[in-house]
Each structure stands twice: as structure tokens, then as C-alpha cells.
Amino acid sequence: MDIGHAEVEELDLVIVGAGICGLATALALHRNGIRSVVLERSETLRTSGVAFGISSNGWRALNHLGVASKLRGDSILIEGSKDIWLNSNRQRDAPLSVGETRCIKRSNLIQGLAEDLPDGTVRCGCHIDSIKTDPLTSSPILHLADGRAIKAKVLIGCDGANSVVAQYLKLKPRKVFPKSGVRGLTNYPNGHGLSPEMIRVYKDDMVFGRSPINKNEVFWFLLLPGHPPNTMDFKDQELVRQMCVEHIKGKFPNDIVRMVQECDTSYLFLTYLTYRTPWNMLVERFREGTVTVAGDAMHIMGPFLGQGSSVALEDGVVLGRCLASKIHDQADFQGNQNSIRRKVGEAMDAFVRERRMRLVGLSTQTYLTGLLMATLPKPVKLFIVLLMVIFFHDSVHHTRYDCGPPQQF
Ligand SMILES: Cc1cc2nc3c(=O)[nH]c(=O)nc-3n(C[C@H](O)[C@H](O)[C@H](O)COP(=O)(O)OP(=O)(O)OC[C@H]3O[C@@H](n4cnc5c(N)ncnc54)[C@H](O)[C@@H]3O)c2cc1C
The missing domain is CATH 3.30.9.30 (D-Amino Acid Oxidase; Chain A, domain 2)
Incomplete structure (x- = not known):
């Protein structure tokens, strides 16, 4: 296909961003026998960054993806958590995630996910500059910084906080x-x-x-x-x-x-x-045609609960499962295009439905925790504490969550 002067490559299922969520989504699809192409802007896999605390919900997702044992490696099992307030000379044992908590380096997590993918899945050096809609097929066309163009039947934006796919979906801007x-x-x-x-x-x-x-x-x-x-x-x-x-x-x-x-x-x-506000998480549509977002692109929420990577892993598993429940075989992509668009739309809606209240809860708890760390009048802080007690009295409840396996049984 030719658009203007550029030759357009056509692909079935494209994921933008080879971060935690993009790789987890590609792996969940691969475990279901569905091929995807992950486009990453950096020239090699982006293993920079430091580390993540992964709590039990994140380890469950890694288990379901089949990579947990190798990732545990030499990382220490965290056995306790403590808060210390220097101003008031107080300290307390804080609740820790129910089950397994370990801290692992970002490079290990990225490599551990990527090496289970088939060769050629991740394409580095593909910076997506903009996305337009093909007026004939309504499919998204991705324009790369080097002038190339890619038409995708299915597009998943896992391109992090500054997501170009979120802009295409016209999601509300993030707050600071x-x-x-x-x-x-x-x-x-x-x-x-x-x-x-x-x-x-x-x-x-x-x-x-x-x-x-x-x-x-x-x-x-x-x-x-x-x-x-x-x-x-x-x-x-x-x-x-x-x-x-x-x-x-x-x-x-x-x-x-x-x-x-x-x-x-x-x-x-x-x-x-x-962060995206909890009320945005409640009302945003997150899907247009056969395009959706996951990970930070969907729900960046600040680091106060330390859930960013664990939740991105959950997203990948659930999205892989929802898509696999509608696309049974790679050959489905070559069949009737209206039917595949409808099925993918349904799968993406199921993904958003399954994730929405989980994300509303987590982003609200993160937002309130962040507010407690801000300089605010005492009555406002007391009100926030009251909300926390009412809605999040079990402050590590979110770590009990099990996103389930990537396969539909
Ligand atoms: C380099 C880096 C280091 C980080 N280090 C830490 C850390 O030490 N500790 C921590 O808690 N969190 C860290 N984070 C954030 C953390 O990875 C995320 O909050 C969380 O894991 C959710 O992952 P994600 O896959 O949604 O987003 P990310 O991990 O941010 O991944 C997004 C990916 O998309 C790619 N991308 C973005 N825009 C485009 C584009 N237009 N075209 C193509 N590719 C694109 C990025 O290069 C990146 O690889 C880091 C993020 C990055 C990008």
C-alpha cells in the first residue's frame, strides 16, 4: 500500500513500547499462540532504570506468564516493612504485601520477559511520531520518526507516561x-x-x-x-x-x-x-475501534504504593487473555475484516471492563496516599485519613489480587 510517497507496511497486531507492559502483553499473546510486533523507540531494549518492588499480585502475574522462577534469581524475599517519622521520633511496623515481595532490577525484568518472546517480536529503533486513521479501512497508521509508516489491524499503546497512543485516543492529559x-x-x-x-x-x-x-x-x-x-x-x-x-x-x-x-x-x-486522576479512570473510554492502551499509558498513578510495574504486568495478562478469547488463530486476521474489527473491539471492551474498578481503586488509594505527603491544612489531612480508613482500612488489600492466567479455559 502507498500513502503519499511512503510505502506502508501492514501488520496484524502492533504493540507500541517494549517496557514492562508491552513485553508482558506480547508474552501473554504468545502463550496463546498469537503473534505480535512490539515497536520500541530506543535502539536496543531499554534496560535502563533502577528497580521495582514487586508485590504478590505482580509475582502472580509473572507466575502466570511463566517467568517468575527465573526472575527470582538472587533477589531477597522482603520480610517486613517499617515507617519512621524523624520529626516526631516515631516508628511503626507497616503492613507488607500479603505473600511474596521482592525487589528486582528493571534490566532483569525487561530481559526476563523479552527472552521468552519469539525472535523478531521486538523491533527497536521504531519511534512512533504520530498516528492517523486510514480513511478507507479506519485502521490506525503509525508514522515513524524515520519516515516509515505501518498500518496495524490491532494497536495497543504500552508507550508509557507520554503515550502517543493515549493522545490518539484523546485521553485527558496527565496531572503533575x-x-x-x-x-x-x-x-x-x-x-x-x-x-x-x-x-x-x-x-x-x-x-x-x-x-x-x-x-x-x-x-x-x-x-x-x-x-x-x-x-x-x-x-x-x-x-x-x-x-x-x-x-x-x-x-x-x-x-x-x-x-x-x-x-x-x-x-x-x-x-x-x-498521574491520571481516579475520576478520569472511572469515565475514560480507553478504546476506539481496534486501538487501546495499557500500563502507564492508561493509568500512570505515582509511586506512593509502588504498584506501577505489578499493575502493568496484570494489564498485559488480562489483555492477552481477552484478545485470545476472540482471536483463536493468527489466520483469523486474514478473514472477514469487519468481523475481526468487531471481535477485537469486544475483546478490548472486556479488557477495559475487567480492569476499570481495579484501577479506580488503586489510583484512588495512590492519590490519597500522595495527598497525605503534601503540605495541606490539618483538617484536610484529617479528612483524607478518614477516607483512607473507610475505603482502604486493609492498606495492602490490593496485593491479594490475582489477575488469572493469560489463557482462557
Ligand atoms: C527507561 C525507564 C526506566 C524506568 N525505571 C524505573 C525504576 O527504576 N523504578 C520504577 O519503579 N519505575 C521505573 N520506570 C517506570 C516503570 O517502568 C513504569 O512505571 C511501569 O513499569 C509501567 O510500565 P510501562 O510498560 O507501562 O511503561 P514504561 O516502562 O515506561 O515503558 C514504555 C516503553 O515505551 C517506549 N516508548 C515510549 N514512547 C514511544 C514511542 N513514541 N514510540 C516507540 N516506543 C515508545 C519507551 O521507550 C519504553 O520502553 C522506568 C521507565 C522507563 C521508560
Whole structure:
């Protein structure tokens, strides 16, 4: 097919973004015998980033995808969680995910998912610039930054917070929390000697958290008030390290300051925190024709519950299952095009239906938790605490969730 001057490649099922959700979705489809092509903008698999705390709902999804055992590797089972408030000199044992919690490096998760996919599934160096609708077939046509064009019968946007597919679906823009987040990793060649616990330390309007990954590596994060100046280069990792140290020196205990000072700067990652509002999650349509979104593209929600990656894995499994319940065979894509469009539309609606209330609950709990960390008048905070007690008295209830297997039985 020819559009203007560009030759258009035609593909059956395209996923944009080889992050956690894109790879999990491709794997869930593969476990059902359905081929997909994952288009990733970076030149190689994007294994940068630091690490994730994966709670039991995430491990269940990884189990269903058949990759959990190899991913556990040498990562430590987290056995406890503690909150410490330095201003009021208080601490408490915090509830931990029901079941298994481990912290794993992002590179391991990305590679572990990708290596179970058939060769040729992931195509790197494919930056999607824009998406238009083919006036004849109503299929989306993806325009790549290098001038190529791809027409997709089915399109799934797993392209993260800044999703071009979400823009195509005209989802409401994300909001920005008045906070920034830094993630880091510190390596202790002779062992860190820390207990297998997740610890969050609160001081003024900052939060520091840490969790051991294995015997030598510790993942940590720092939530800072406000945003760094526009002139700051987020990619200058030495500058990010200095900024963190300046914020916490003299305020947090020395072992924490040393952990940040001695971090491996190649892992440092500074971001603004953005989210889709819970009320958007309740009303957005999330599907148009044979196009939908999943993962952060659908429901970015801030890091306060540490659920971003686990929920992205769940999305992949559920979307794979819903599509497989309507597309039984790759040959279905070559059949009657109206029928395949209808079936895919139904599958995507089933996916959105199954996920909606789960995502509304999680984004509400994350939003309220984030609000509690903001500087707000006392009565407002008391009201938020009341809402949390009413709706989320079991604060780790969300970790009991089982997304089920990718196959329909
Ligand atoms: C490089 C990176 C590092 C991260 N590190 C951490 C971390 O250490 N800890 C943590 O908790 N969270 C981290 N995150 C966020 C975390 O991965 C997500 O919040 C969560 O896992 C949901 O995953 P996702 O697949 O929806 O989105 P993401 O993991 O963000 O993946 C989106 C993918 O889409 C690709 N993409 C985006 N736009 C386009 C486009 N136009 N064309 C083609 N491809 C596109 C991106 O390159 C990326 O590979 C990181 C994200 C990225 C991209």
C-alpha cells in the first residue's frame, strides 16, 4: 500500500513500547499462540532504570506468564516493612504485601520477559511520531520518526507516561504532583548487612525509602518537594546525586546520606511525578475501534504504593487473555475484516471492563496516599485519613489480587 510517497507496511497486531507492559502483553499473546510486533523507540531494549518492588499480585502475574522462577534469581524475599517519622521520633511496623515481595532490577525484568518472546517480536529503533486513521479501512497508521509508516489491524499503546497512543485516543492529559522522585541503587561489594526489610523514613516534606535487592545491592528512592529548576539537566547524574545529598544532609541519619553519596550514578533516575486522576479512570473510554492502551499509558498513578510495574504486568495478562478469547488463530486476521474489527473491539471492551474498578481503586488509594505527603491544612489531612480508613482500612488489600492466567479455559 502507498500513502503519499511512503510505502506502508501492514501488520496484524502492533504493540507500541517494549517496557514492562508491552513485553508482558506480547508474552501473554504468545502463550496463546498469537503473534505480535512490539515497536520500541530506543535502539536496543531499554534496560535502563533502577528497580521495582514487586508485590504478590505482580509475582502472580509473572507466575502466570511463566517467568517468575527465573526472575527470582538472587533477589531477597522482603520480610517486613517499617515507617519512621524523624520529626516526631516515631516508628511503626507497616503492613507488607500479603505473600511474596521482592525487589528486582528493571534490566532483569525487561530481559526476563523479552527472552521468552519469539525472535523478531521486538523491533527497536521504531519511534512512533504520530498516528492517523486510514480513511478507507479506519485502521490506525503509525508514522515513524524515520519516515516509515505501518498500518496495524490491532494497536495497543504500552508507550508509557507520554503515550502517543493515549493522545490518539484523546485521553485527558496527565496531572503533575508537586513532587519529584529520584530512584537510585547503591552497591556494597562486601555486602550491605541490612535486614530484609523495606524502610520508609519521613522528614519534613521529604520521604526516603530503601529495600535490599540482593546481598550486595540496595534500591532506594527519595521524594522531594517541588520540581527542580527547568534549567537542570535531568540526565546529568552527578548533578542529581549532589542535589539529593544537599537535600538530605543533616536531616536524615548518616547511613542514609552515605547510601546516597556512594550510589552508582549510572542508575540514578530523576522524574516528575505524574498521574491520571481516579475520576478520569472511572469515565475514560480507553478504546476506539481496534486501538487501546495499557500500563502507564492508561493509568500512570505515582509511586506512593509502588504498584506501577505489578499493575502493568496484570494489564498485559488480562489483555492477552481477552484478545485470545476472540482471536483463536493468527489466520483469523486474514478473514472477514469487519468481523475481526468487531471481535477485537469486544475483546478490548472486556479488557477495559475487567480492569476499570481495579484501577479506580488503586489510583484512588495512590492519590490519597500522595495527598497525605503534601503540605495541606490539618483538617484536610484529617479528612483524607478518614477516607483512607473507610475505603482502604486493609492498606495492602490490593496485593491479594490475582489477575488469572493469560489463557482462557
Ligand atoms: C527507561 C525507564 C526506566 C524506568 N525505571 C524505573 C525504576 O527504576 N523504578 C520504577 O519503579 N519505575 C521505573 N520506570 C517506570 C516503570 O517502568 C513504569 O512505571 C511501569 O513499569 C509501567 O510500565 P510501562 O510498560 O507501562 O511503561 P514504561 O516502562 O515506561 O515503558 C514504555 C516503553 O515505551 C517506549 N516508548 C515510549 N514512547 C514511544 C514511542 N513514541 N514510540 C516507540 N516506543 C515508545 C519507551 O521507550 C519504553 O520502553 C522506568 C521507565 C522507563 C521508560
